[in-house]
Amino acid sequence: MKLTVLGSAAAEAIPNPYCSCDICQNARRKGGHEVRGRAAALINDDLLIDLGPDIVSAANRFDLYLGHLSTVLVTHRHEDHWLPNNLAWREPGFCPTPVAPLTVYGPGDALRDVEPYTDRATALSAHVVTGGDRWTSGRYEITAVPASHGHGKIEALLYVVVEGPRRVLYATDTSTLSEAAWEVLRPWAPLDLILLDATSGLRSGGSAHHGFEKYVETRAQLVQEGLLGDQTSLVAHHFSHNGGLTHEDLIAKYEPYGVTIAYDGCVFSL
C-alpha cells in the first residue's frame, strides 16, 4: 500500500494569501515543505480521502493521474475537504478519455451535494455512511469512525482503510476521540499508519481539533489501546498557521514522541 499526502493544511492553507503572520511569511520565504495545500490523501492510485479545493493542483504538482479513482471517502462537508464540483471534471464534456466507475462514501449531509453530478457523470454513485459502518470497496475494507469535530452541527468521520494485511487510520478533522470512536477502532489494533489531526499547534484546538498537548494525550491513548505499536508510523497532519509552528518547529516539537510531520507530496509505503 502506498499513501500520498496531497495536502497537509487546514482550511486557509499555508501561507494564507491574506495573512502576514510569521508562519505565512516564513512559508513565502522558504517555500518547500513550509507551503501547504488543503488536506487530502491518495491511497495507491484508486482511493482518495477528501475531494477538496486543491485536488486538481495537487494532482498536477505531484504528477498523479486520477482516472483510476474508484473510491472517494469524504470526511465531512467543510469546504477545505469537500468541493463536489471536482466531480464534474470526470464527465465526458471535460474528459473525453475513459475513467473508472467511482463511488463516493461519506456522511449524509455532505453527500447530498453529489446528486447533481450523479445525473450527468460517468458511472458515479454515492453511498451514505456513518460512524461504525464497515464495508468493502474494490480491494479495500473500510470502516467509518465518528470524529469529534465541533458541536455536532455537521457529521464528521475518520476512516480505517485496510488493504490485505495493511491498516491505515486517517484521522482529521477531530479533537480528542470519543469512547464511541475508540470502540470502533479497537478491532483494528495494531495499525500500520496513523495520520492524526495536529491543526492547532501551540493552541488547544478546542472541540474541533488537536493542539500539541492534546496530540500527545491522544498518542498516549493510542499506545494504551494497542493501536500504536512498535511498527506503527504516527504522522501529524492538517496544520494551521494559527498554530504558530513552522515545519521545522513542528519537527523539533513532535520528533521526541516518534511522530513524523506530514508535508504536501510525502509518500508512505507500507
Ligand SMILES: [Zn+2]
Ligand atoms: Zn479541515
Ligand SMILES: [Zn+2]
Ligand atoms: Zn498566517
Ligand SMILES: [Zn+2]
Ligand atoms: Zn473541518
